[in-house]
Amino acid sequence: MSDPSILFDETTLREAAALIGLGRRGREMVSQLHQRLDLFSIPFLVSDEPAAWRDRFGSKAGTESGDLTVPDLDFSGCDIMGILIVGAEYHNPEVVRMLQQSLARDRPFLLLGIILPPPIGEPVRLDPRLRAVCDCLLDWPSDPVPDDISRLALAASDWLSPVLNAGLICIDVVDIAGVFGRGEARTLLMGSASAPNDQPVVAAHAVLANLRAQGFIANQCRGLLVVIRAGLDFTLKHLEDIDAVFQALPFPASVTRAMSVPDDQESAKTSLIRVTAFAMRS
Numbered sequence: 001m002s003d004p005s006i007l008f009d010e011t012t013l014r015e016a017a018a019l020i021g022l023g024r025r026g027r028e029m030v031s032q033l034h035q036r037l038d039l040f041s042i043p044f045l046v047s048d049e050p051a052a053w054r055d056r057f058g059s060k061a062g063t064e065s066g067d068l069t070v071p072d073l074d075f076s077g078c079d080i081m082g083i084l085i086v087g088a089e090y091h092n093p094e095v096v097r098m099l100q101q102s103l104a105r106d107r108p109f110l111l112l113g114i115i116l117p118p119p120i121g122e123p124v125r126l127d128p129r130l131r132a133v134c135d136c137l138l139d140w141p142s143d144p145v146p147d148d149i150s151r152l153a154l155a156a157s158d159w160l161s162p163v164l165n166a167g168l169i170c171i172d173v174v175d176i177a178g179v180f181g182r183g184e185a186r187t188l189l190m191g192s193a194s195a196p197n198d199q200p201v202v203a204a205h206a207v208l209a210n211l212r213a214q215g216f217i218a219n220q221c222r223g224l225l226v227v228i229r230a231g232l233d234f235t236l237k238h239l240e241d242i243d244a245v246f247q248a249l250p251f252p253a254s255v256t257r258a259m260s261v262p263d264d265q266e267s268a269k270t271s272l273i274r275v276t277a278f279a280m281r282s
Contacts, residue, residue: 017041017160018075018082018108022099022130023048023090025116029144029152030085036153039164042078046099048092073102080173081160082108084134089118091125103133109173110182112159113137114152116144136180136280137187155190158227158276162260169228169239169261179223179256180280186222189214192276197231200238203275204245211279218249222282226259229274234261242275252282 019041021030027045034043075082103111113134118124131137144152163173180186191210195203208216226246230238243259251257 016078017080017164018044018078018111019156020044020046020082020084020099022046022084022086022095023092025087026085026090029114029116029149032149033083033085033153033156036150037157037160039157039160041160044073044075046073046095048095073099074106075102075108076106078108080109081163082111083156083159084111084113084130085116086113086126086130087116087118088124088126089122090130091127093127096127096129100129100133110177110180111135112188113185114155115139117142119143131185134185135177135182136278137185138190138278139187151192154192154274155276158192158229159278161262162225162227162258165262169259171258171260175258176225179225179258180278181223186280189216189279189281190276191216191279192274194272194274197233197238197271197273200228200230200242200273200275201245203273204242207275207277208245208249211277215281216279217281218251220282221249221251221255221279223255223280224251224257225278226257227276227278228259228261229276230261231270231273234273238273246277 017037017039019030019034019037021027021043023046030043030045034041111134113131113136115126115131115137117140138155140152142148162171163176180188189211191207191214193203193206193210195206224246226242228234228239228242239259239261246257
């Protein structure tokens with residue numbers, strides 16, 4: 001990985017998001033996310049036939065078009081953030097080995113793995129090495145069918161936008177790494193809710209209810225990132241009201257928290273505020 005001390009030098013900043021799709025379902029999700037995300041991203045659709053990569057492209061082929069993946073995966077244009085999507089049924093040791101080698105050479109500073117549940121009737125066969133290459137993990141609760149793909153897109157956007165689409169309250173990738181750590185493959189919980197712009201506390205409490213339904217316990221929380229999407233009439237008072245909801249929780253003294261209000265042209269056109277929280281348990 002590139003030296004993190006130069007990540008934010010204007011002459012070296014490379015801020016495309018890496019969207020890595022493994023297996024049929026992972027590739028399908030990445031293809032759709034790439035079309036839906038209003039962010040600069042590069043999709044890597046990883047073939048399940050690594051031997052065919054060499055036959056067709058040669059061992060030194062690259063991925064400049066962003067729509068083909070070969071043995072020499074090149075993440076050098078994605079120094080900051082990335083998302084890897086794969087189904088829990090996926091099992092291809094050779095592909096995983098090649099991905100590990102590629103990420104060892106050059107990788108996003110912070111990589112989130114989204115694990116889709118296996119199709120009904122199929123066992124979980126996911127190679128544990130795939131979890132290990134990620135900094136954080138999000139076990140998606142259901143198969144993102146077409147009606148639910150927008151929810152997955154919102155989750156991906158909420159993860160990437162605080163860094164790649166800075167707005168009213170800015171944080172950087174080092175801040176997020178400080179909240180969740182790096183290289184530990186810790187599992188995250190995610191809650192999200194919307195409310196009218198003048199009711200930010202309603203949205204914040206709905207997010208907490210969502211997290212608690214997944215087993216969130218404040219005094220066992222290690223890190224919390226809150227992302228707020230709001231219209232043009234969003235004020236500092238709204239921000240303080242939301243923050244007060246989370247500050248009132250009995251977090252351990254060691255917890256690390258961060259909050260972001262990314263620039264969001266679409267939210268600015270609506271009368272709703274959306275709050276999303278990513279929480280990591282100890």
